[in-house]
Structure formats: structure tokens, C-alpha cells
Amino acid sequence: SQTIHQWPATLVQPVGSPLSLECTVEGTSNPNLYWYRQAAGRGLQLLFYSVGIGQISSEVPQNLSASRPQDRQFILSSKKLLLSDSGFYLCAWGRGGWMNTEAFFGQGTRLTVV
Amino acid sequence: QQQVKQSPQSLIVQKGGISIINCAYENTAFDYFPWYQQFPGKGPALLIAIRPDVSEKKEGRFTISFNKSAKQFSLHIMDSQPGDSATYFCAASIQGGSEKLVFGKGTKLTVNP
Numbered sequence: 001s002q003t004i005h006q007w008p009a010t011l012v013q014p015v016g017s018p019l020s021l022e023c024t025v026e027g028t029s030n031p032n033l034y035w036y037r038q039a040a041g042r043g044l045q046l047l048f049y050s051v052g053i054g055q056i057s058s059e060v061p062q063n064l065s066a067s068r069p070q071d072r073q074f075i076l077s078s079k080k081l082l083l084s085d086s087g088f089y090l091c092a093w094g095r096g097g098w099m100n101t102e103a104f105f106g107q108g109t110r111l112t113v114v
Numbered sequence: 115q116q117q118v119k120q121s122p123q124s125l126i127v128q129k130g131g132i133s134i135i136n137c138a139y140e141n142t143a144f145d146y147f148p149w150y151q152q153f154p155g156k157g158p159a160l161l162i163a164i165r166p167d168v169s170e171k172k173e174g175r176f177t178i179s180f181n182k183s184a185k186q187f188s189l190h191i192m193d194s195q196p197g198d199s200a201t202y203f204c205a206a207s208i209q210g211g212s213e214k215l216v217f218g219k220g221t222k223l224t225v226n227p
Contacts, residue, residue: 105157
């Protein structure tokens with residue numbers, strides 16, 4: 001069975017510090033990978049998605065970047081965090097091609113920028 | 115248009131009542147409509163999904179009703195329980211096409227005991 005791991009679960013970082021959130025998927029190959037952000041009481045905002053190694057599409061211009069160094073690894077980064085980067089970050093994977101339907105989410109990272 | 119409009123934003127229901135959440139879409143190319151359930155501090159989890167070739171799908175107390183001509187679909191939770199209290203998201207996608215799900219903004223459901 002497929003599983004998705006996302007860490008850390010919670011993170012408190014000062015303004016101007018760097019960020020690295022990691023997500024890995026097990027039990028599947030060549031998944032579509034996604035980073036979402038969910039502000040308090042808000043919906044799911046798609047930040048980045050990737051259909052393959054080194055292939056990153058950005059949905060929203062911002063202070064963040066994403067990388068996919070391996071097939072089942074997706075990393076969300078920032079060089080200098082802003083207060084507005086606080087939120088609940090969710091990694092998700094999905095099957096590509098004709099099986100493209102659901103997204104399967106990790107447990108999320110609660111980021112607080114202080 | 116890629117937007118999926120979800121209503122209401124919040125919903126309070128008494129235990130045993132029926133919870134109804136509605137979604138509407140514009141893109142007639144959408145052909146898969148999942149619903150997600152999210153408990154506080156957790157990631158969303160797939161709850162139930164429907165394809166436009168059927169008008170209704172039921173799984174236990176959860177039912178999706180789909181109206182293709184109106185481009186609307188809804189989630190009904192029968193005999194709502196306090197444990198159903200969560201945020202619910204509808205979504206839409208195009209199989210074999212778009213790589214991304216389009217989500218509604220979510221409905222926070224509270225079921226009072």
C-alpha cells in the first residue's frame with residue numbers, strides 16, 4: 001500500500017530564516033506530487049506540483065520554491081521566511097495519466113513564522 | 115473556468131440530522147468529483163467520489179447527488195454524528211487531462227450532541 005510521509009509536524013521559525021519541508025511517498029512510482037497551503041479557516045491553495053523528477057510547476061508566485069530531487073521526494077523551501085508564510089502546509093500525491101483522480105494527503109506541517 | 119464554488123462556509127447540525135453541502139462548477143470537462151474530509155490538524159482524506167455517469171452514490175451514511183445539467187453536486191450526511199464534525203471539501207478533476215484537482219473552499223461542519 002502507498003503511504004506518504006511529511007515532516008516535521010510543527011515548526012516555529014523566525015522571520016528571515018530558511019525553510020525546508022520534506023515529503024516522501026512509498027509504495028508507488030512516478031507519482032504526481034503537490035504542495036498545498038491552508039491558512040487558518042481557509043481552503044486549500046495549490047502552491048506547486050510536479051509530474052516527474054526535476055519538473056516543477058508553480059501555481060502562485062511567492063517566497064517559496066519546490067524541488068523534486070528523486071521520484072518520490074518533494075521538498076518545499078524558502079531562503080527567507082516572511083510572517084505571511086505561516087500556515088498549514090500539506091504534501092499530497094496522485095496517480096498520473098488516466099488514473100489521475102484523487103490526491104492523497106500527508107498529515108501536514110504547521111508552520112508559524114515569528 | 116476552473117472554479118468550484120462550495121456552500122455553505124459553515125454548517126451546524128444537531129445529532130441525528132441531515133447535513134447538506136453543495137458545490138457548483140463551470141467547466142463541463144470535469145468528469146470526476148471527490149469529497150474530502152479533514153479533521154483539525156490533519157490532512158484531508160478522501161471520503162467518497164462520483165463520476166458523471168451516475169446521479170447518486172451512497173456509502174454508508176454519506177451520499178453524493180450529482181446533477182449534470184445544472185453542473186451541481188452535493189454531499190448528504192444522514193444521521194449526522196458529533197464524530198462527523200470536520201471540514202469538508204468538494205473537488206473536481208479531468209481524468210487523463212489536467213494534473214490538478216480543483217478544490218472548493220471548504221465547509222466547516224459542527225454536529226452538536
